[in-house]
Amino acid sequence: MSDRASVSGAVSQQTDTMLDALAQWVRIPSLSSSPEHTADVTRSARWLMSQLREAGFPVVEEWQAVGRPAVYACWPASDPRAPTVLVYSHHDVNAVIDDEWHETAPFAGVLREGLLYGRGASDAKGQVMCHLWALKAHLAATGRSAPAVTMKFLIEGEEEIGSTHLGDLLARHGEVLRTDLVMVSDSMMWSLDVPAVCTGVRGSVSAALTLRAARRDVHNGAVSGAAGNPLTELCRLIGSLHDETGRVTVPGFYDQVTDPSPHDRAQLAAIPLDESAWTERTGTFSVQGEAGFGILERVWLRPAAEVTSLLGGHPQLPGLGVIPATATAGLVFRLVPDQQADDIARGVQEWVAERIDPGFTYDLDLPASRSDPYSTPSDHPAFTALEQAISRTSGAAVVHMRNGGAAPAAQLARALEAPVLFFGTGLLEDRWHSGDERVDVQALVQGAEALAHWLSALPAAMA
Known part of the structure; x- marks a missing residue:
């Protein structure tokens, strides 16, 4: 040696x-x-x-x-x-x-x-x-x-x-x-x-969800109040991604997830951490997430779902005054031991299909480049x-x-x-x-x- x-x-x-x-x-x-x-x-x-x-x-x-x-x-x-x-x-x-x-x-x-x-x-x-x-x-x-x-x-x-x-x-x-x-x-x-x-x-599954409400952008004043708005619907859908306790609502998402064991918690307890140090080091303003779990449990031992992008409308042209035809959200799901990426991808498909308003068409892209x-x-x-x-x-x-x-x-x-x-x-x-x-x-x-x-x-x- x-x-x-x-x-x-x-x-x-x-x-x-x-x-x-x-x-x-x-x-x-x-x-x-x-x-x-x-x-x-x-x-x-x-x-x-x-x-x-x-x-x-x-x-x-x-x-x-x-x-x-x-x-x-x-x-x-x-x-x-x-x-x-x-x-x-x-x-x-x-x-x-x-x-x-x-x-x-x-x-x-x-x-x-x-x-x-x-x-x-x-x-x-x-x-x-x-x-x-x-x-x-x-x-x-x-x-x-x-x-x-x-x-x-x-x-x-x-x-x-x-x-x-x-x-x-x-x-x-x-x-x-x-x-x-x-x-x-x-x-x-x-x-x-x-x-x-x-x-x-953790593992990872990425998704891009695009909603379509019309064949083309529509003048706001002509249809406002009677036309579907893909941004509004997408925000509603994203708002339902977590319940009031911070748990992900995708079907079967927690089927293979177990709570941290006493051994897991003992290992995490050996790592010096407090909330102010965490927010300072990460540059974030607060700690959010699933109720009942500590910071390190949330980022290492619990699964998560995040919205990584939200695109729609024409912010560079605020005076255009249209309801956009489409809106897109990027999503990432983080997985923990015993979860399988392919199972979670199927759950995301089911979640979108059962929650989206039938007045919209959609495309859900789930790239094959996912990881367990x-x-x-x-x-x-x-x-x-x-x-x-x-x-x-x-x-x-x-x-x-x-x-x-x-x-x-x-x-x-x-x-x-x-x-x-x-x-x-x-x-x-x-x-x-x-x-x-x-x-x-x-x-x-x-x-x-x-x-x-x-x-x-x-x-x-x-x-």
Whole structure:
């Protein structure tokens, strides 16, 4: 096992180099949702490929997925009996709204007061770089010419648009991707001073519901009071999505949901949290949600439904004076263990069909890019080794947390027949999918040290 001081020194020696590299990568606007940036997504993939080759990976490949390539890399361990780890993450980034960026331009890649700003700095280019940083430190601290475990990377370019072709990649390259375990690094840590290991993620089902009330927009004064209004009907429908206690009204939504166990609640109680700290860290004004449950229970252990967009009418033309023909809402359903994404999608279809007024037609789009929830087997030796590595880095006991967002962990586990672990360097303060996204340098440093220790310890742990 590598010495703590040696690992810390190796990570420190790489700090300037790795931060410069991350800033370069952030400056590539790899927006998978924008067709005009398709070439930038390819440029991002090839930039990462050059970094992997420079680090020493003997196998680095570009895997095409309809113009948004994934990157695959492999570095075999010198011992053929060593376990194999596949790191999954993504190099594409979420869309930007320029007016929401005040600290820097979205793709400036600026380092200021220990924070590196730019879209993708935390979600998830910083997390990918943390793994590369850790691998370099692991080699330097141990004097190895190859890692203690066989390292594989699968860094896709479509995560921010639903990992549309991930299933195809897994099916096409399943043999090459064969592994003993998967580590997903598209997740968050709790805080810099409270070491935590993530034990699972919620699943996700997205939907877009469009209502139509007329063949075309209709003059307000001509029909007001006698014509259907899709915005009014959509608001009524959305208003019925939750009951008075905050529970979701979709049929069967809670059929497979159980209340948090005493063990679950004890784990959450070990995490320091109060309402004012939560709202401060998240930038929200209040705590809302299902009655009878605490904040962390609501975001980690209970399912949820959210309205993500509401579109209709012509706000840019307030004097137009029409009742719009159509209105659309975006919805996201977050799922917890034992819920199945396909079951929830069917429930949403039933909910819309039974509640919508027959005077409207509708289209409900439920994309196939949905994810089931996933929980890491807590008794897996690699999980124990990760707990110990994080504790060794921080010098403190590790608490257990979950992530409220989604990742294709269940899909990876099924396709590769391997358990999934989670390791993230994101923080609540990092402003994912918002303006002024940033990553805390200390989070990357701590993460690189913990991962370097984990790589050294893993062969013995899984022997």
